[in-house]
Amino acid sequence: MVETIExxxxxxxxxxxxxxxxIGVCQDKRVELVRAEDYAEMAWRVEQLQEALALxxxxxxxxxxxxxxxLALQARARALLESQSG
Numbered sequence: 658m659v660e661t662i663e664x665x666x667x668x669x670x671x672x673x674x675x676x677x678x679x680i681g682v683c684q685d686k687r688v689e690l691v692r693a694e695d696y697a698e699m700a701w702r703v704e705q706l707q708e709a710l711a712l713x714x715x716x717x718x719x720x721x722x723x724x725x726x727x728l729a730l731q732a733r734a735r736a737l738l739e740s741q742s743g
Contacts, residue, residue, distance in 0.1 A: 661693060702741065709733055 664675030673690060712733070718726035 702737075705737055709737060 662675050662677075664673055666673050709730075713730055716726060716730070
């Protein structure tokens with residue numbers, strides 16, 4: 658599970674602010690942040706790609722069905738790639 662904190666982002670400049678009670682030892686440092694929506698979308702894509710890889714790794718085509726299996730796996734991979742660009 659990923660920890661999130663509530664904050665505010667300026668719709669003009671993009672400044673992010675998430676104040677917390679200070680205990681007197683604060684130091685500011687530069688950090689990189691990712692929007693939760695972007696992270697959730699990427700996590701979903703990774704899950705879908707892992708499922709596709711697992712299918713490739715664990716599938717043994719029946720005799721004479723290698724080509725049909727390969728074409729089905731290619732179709733699934735194409736659909737995942739197209740969903741990324743769309």
